[in-house]
Amino acid sequence: MSNTEYKKVTTHALREMKERGEKISMLTAYDYSFARIIDAANIDVILVGDSASNVMAGHISTLPITLDQMIYHAQSVIRAVDRALVVVDLPFGSYQGDSKEALKSSIRIMKEAGAHAIKLEGGTEVIESVKRILSAGIPVMGHLGLTPQSIFKFGTYSVRAKEDAEAEKLRNDARLLEDAGCFGIVLEKIPAALAKEVTDSVEIPVIGIGAGSGVDGQVLVIHDMLGITKEFHPRFLRRYMNLFDDVRDAVSQYVKDVKDQDFPNEGEQYY
Numbered sequence: 001m002s003n004t005e006y007k008k009v010t011t012h013a014l015r016e017m018k019e020r021g022e023k024i025s026m027l028t029a030y031d032y033s034f035a036r037i038i039d040a041a042n043i044d045v046i047l048v049g050d051s052a053s054n055v056m057a058g059h060i061s062t063l064p065i066t067l068d069q070m071i072y073h074a075q076s077v078i079r080a081v082d083r084a085l086v087v088v089d090l091p092f093g094s095y096q097g098d099s100k101e102a103l104k105s106s107i108r109i110m111k112e113a114g115a116h117a118i119k120l121e122g123g124t125e126v127i128e129s130v131k132r133i134l135s136a137g138i139p140v141m142g143h144l145g146l147t148p149q150s151i152f153k154f155g156t157y158s159v160r161a162k163e164d165a166e167a168e169k170l171r172n173d174a175r176l177l178e179d180a181g182c183f184g185i186v187l188e189k190i191p192a193a194l195a196k197e198v199t200d201s202v203e204i205p206v207i208g209i210g211a212g213s214g215v216d217g218q219v220l221v222i223h224d225m226l227g228i229t230k231e232f233h234p235r236f237l238r239r240y241m242n243l244f245d246d247v248r249d250a251v252s253q254y255v256k257d258v259k260d261q262d263f264p265n266e267g268e269q270y271y
């Protein structure tokens, strides 16, 4: 099904897509140039993910990235985008345990970056923050399952909610987020059957990453799907390019051309 009918994608449009059975496409972006390309390709949602901490800054987790850095990335993305809904992650430490701090952080993202919505990780633990942010009229997206900001509690990046107790908590958290007024939920790395069950049980769109095909849409990290992050190859990842190799080969060729005095040639200089 085509997605070209929306000039601008809104949270309302996402809900309509779910109702119609049209799958929602979502990718991350962190800078102006990639965001321009992705938006031109008619992506529905751009996530300024805190995965910027990994793929832009080279950290081993999403924990170090700051609110100021997230706002910088979001500002660059927003400048590029005409059509997509732009959702920005609240970084670790900017919302947990203090709903007033959560609201302040969200207002900064909306005001200083011009974002359209925020995303945060967790269910019952962060529900006060979710409600307070929503009370200010800021759209909120939840994120359940493998929540990378809790990686040091989990200890591994393996599939979450395989055990009954964790699956039941996830079902309850999804309901809680929907009842609070979230416009959508990301489900990361959980069994496909559980993801489908949760998707069917809520009216808001559910976007999966490593959550199978029974969800309302898919999200990937742009650096992973373009093959820039060579070393990362989980089962759920489909690579559409091998950009690491292509860029390395292009740069190697450039180095050779400069060394061989082949570049610049006669046509590449001024007279």
Ligand code: KIV
Binding pocket: 028, 047, 048, 049, 050, 051, 052, 089, 143, 186, 188, 209, 219, 220, 221
């Ligand atoms: O930060 C991010 O890129 C994310 C996606 C993996 C959903 O939260």
